[in-house]
Amino acid sequence: MDFDTNDNKNIIGVIVILCLIFIVIGLTFLLTSKKVKQSESNPTAIKKIDTEVAKPLTEQELNKLNDGFLRALYSYSTTETDLITYLSNLNNNQKLYLGDIMKVKNNNTSLSIADIKNNLINILGNDISIKGEDYYIGEAEQPFIKYNDTNGEFKINEEYENGSDQLTDLSTKKLYNYKVKSIDKTENGGIITVYGMYKNHDGFQEYIENDKGIKRYIGVDDRLEEFGYPDTEEMYLTNLYQNDTQQFLEFQYTYTLNNNSYILTDFNIVS
Incomplete structure (x- = not known):
């Protein structure tokens, strides 16, 4: 059977197109296989992404807690409800x-x-x-x-005239965070454990105390003799920390990772 020139051209065109298709499929397969092998041989790339999502919990979270939180958390520690419920009822x-x-x-x-x-x-x-x-x-x-x-x-309010120093009707006693003891990772967040004391005010001067008899007025380093202290506040706490950490209370702040941020979900006084 005879084929004319146009038929030959059509056949050649089809063959060229099929060849190009097979070449594209082959290259795609090779590139995909290479990427899979690279991922399998380089697991650190995956770990890096996980690390970026789950950023480490640090003591900087404690710096967000203002005077009000330090008072409210002390009061919360004596209740049996959850933290959000307690704070929502204030x-x-x-x-x-x-x-x-x-x-x-x-x-x-x-x-x-x-x-x-x-x-x-x-x-x-x-x-x-x-x-x-x-x-x-x-x-x-x-x-x-x-x-x-x-x-x-x-x-x-520019017309306010009372001049009272009382800022809130929260507890007069609050938390005094001295030094971080540990930061432990949990399944969905972490726990910051802190050596601390209670801070209170007797209407005259602020003082720190534990539940074991310690009571030390603070912010009086310029009047040590008047208060009968042989050392400064920082010297006193440093010496206590180096020699008898059992005199400190231990506060546990529980955090949960949420949208790459840590939120405070619980607080306990463990000693």
């Missing part, structure tokens, strides 16, 4: 204190309710149902910090 004044409302006073600036909520979420992963309301000191009739419903911001 009054709104106390919640504002935990959310760093006093930055308005200390920094002489305004602060929004969104800022307050973010401060709480960064620590707890929860805003504990806080509301935008005026902030009162003790039983004062006038708010110390006023909330503006229109723009959602807090500002110092």
Whole structure:
């Protein structure tokens, strides 16, 4: 049978196309196989990704805890409820204190309710149902910090006249973190164990104490003779830490990894 020139051209064209298809398939297979082998022979690449996702827990998390948290956590340690439930049941004044409302006073600036909520979420992963309301000191009739419903911001009340130093109705006793004992990894987070004391105020001066008889006034290094102390506060604590760590209490802060951030989920006093 005779084929004309056009038929020959068509056959050649089909053959060329088929060859190109087989070449592309072959190259794709080779490249895929090479990548799989590289991944299998280089497991550190996978480990690196895991490490970036699960960042290490550090004592920097403790630096987020303001005066309000250190008071609230002490009170929480005496209850049998979970942390979020306990904090959610605080009054709104106390919640504002935990959310760093006093930055308005200390920094002489305004602060929004969104800022307050973010401060709480960064620590707890929860805003504990806080509301935008005026902030009162003790039983004062006038708010110390006023909330503006229109723009959602807090500002110092320029007409406040009480002049009280009482900042909150949270516990007078709070946690005093001295030195980290250990940071232990858990399945979904970690636990920071700290050597510490309680810090209290007798209406005259702040002091640290344990539950074993220690009571040491602090912040009086310029009046050591007056208080009958032979050493400074730092010397006293350093000596105690080096020679008798059993005099310290141990605080355990439990953190859970959530969206590449650690949130505080529990607290215990273990000794």
